[in-house]
Amino acid sequence: MVVDAWMQHGTVRFLQHEMLDSLWRWTGKKPPEQEIPVQETVKAMDGGGVDVGLISAWYGPEGALVSNDEVASFVAAAPDRLKGIASVDLRKPMEAVRELRRCVNELGFKGLRIVPWLWERPPTDRLYYPLYAECVELGIPFCTQVGHTGPLRPSETGRPIPYIDQVALDFPELVIVGGHIGYPWTEEMVAVCRKHPNVYIDTSAYTVRRYPPELVRYMTQDRHHKVMFGTNHPMITADRALVGLDELGLGDEAREAFLEGNARRVFRL
Template sequence: MVIDAWMQHGTVRFLQHEMLDSLWRWTGQKPPEQEVPIDVTVGAMDAGGVDVGLISAWYGPEGALVSNDEVASFVEQAPPGRLLGIASVDIRKPMDAVRELRRCVRELGFRGLRVVPWLWELPPTDRRFYPLFAECVELGIPFCTQVGHTGPLRPSETGRPIPYIDQVALDFPELVIIGGHIGYPWTEEMVAVCRKHPNVYIDTSAYTVRRYPPELVRYMTQDRQHKVMFGTNYPMMTAERALKGLDGLGLSDEAKEAFLSGNAKHVFHL
């Protein structure tokens, strides 16, 4: 079984946003002019052998780029069990954000919260995040975020694992935190934080197997209970491309299973 921990089924307003210009340039693609059918996303999952994809909403200072209700609609349009929703919220009004998160989990069946700090140019230690962290603990869902440098045209400072992820994990030891995008160029910091805190995980979205930093590969191959999970950052990268060369990492069967599905099953309660 393969679970993709970081996907988007983007709206046109999200995919055409100027902040993503650098990503489209790197991939040699252009953003779509019309809304993309769900069949396209499911087809890309099939081609890469992905059984379940976690697709998220996107909220930023300008509002909803992909709303929670749109994500719920995408999940409903897909074959049963193929897509699962991850909520996002507007952090400027923390209590409204908490109520929206509750609605997404209790009524829409979403499996986690994702807030991307660089979109707000605020680190995850900002006071506006803390009510959401407490609610994630109460709801029993993970907080998914981005670590490492920022590919889109925004500052990268908010993606530092130390001090930000380390401090959040100290303040909320019960909170499950998933740091997406590996943490490069601070991958060694991210691995250290992951080893230090039992509820901190890493996902590999936005990176192909062949671009995994050596310190991440060492962690996955040498630690019998590594906490790394697979992600693509689709549609910027497909699973078929991301997983090419996986057998060359030298993972044991146990480590490979944890990477492709086991860790995600655990934290998303699948």
């Protein structure tokens, strides 16, 4: 099995948002004019050998770019292949907690994702803390982005130290998944991952051949590493993301943990 820990099945309003202009420029593609059929995302997963993809909602200050109910409808169209990750309006803590409960208890979602740069609030902001407590109670991970931002927004909120480090100290029971590797602070992210037993890294937004050497050393030298595969689909597809995997030199146990084991445990798949 291969699990993709960070995907989007985006709506047109999300994929055409001006903040993603830089990403489309890098990929040489243009955002779609019409809604994409779920089967297109499943087809892309098949092309890269991905069995299960975790697709997330996106909420920002302007509202839902991909709503939780839209994600639920996408999952319903391919329930054996797609699993939902919730998002919420960070500015309304109690409404956000109630919505998270609904997503997990009624919709079967597997985690919560909030992208700090979208709100320009680091993960240590007080508005996150009720959600961290609820994630612990619900037994789901908190997923976020670490590292610089490709979209045209400030990058400071993605620093692993002090932000992820402090959250892990305040909530040692909280499982945290830092997506997008943490570059250019990859060494910091690896250090935080080694320090805290419930902190993980996912490789979304990077192809295998672009993994920083600090990350590769961690994955190859520690068969119990806490790195999981992700693409950031549709910006990077699985067939591109995994090219060169055999060249990393991962042992069987480390490879299994990377491609499926860590994600299966964290997201309770």
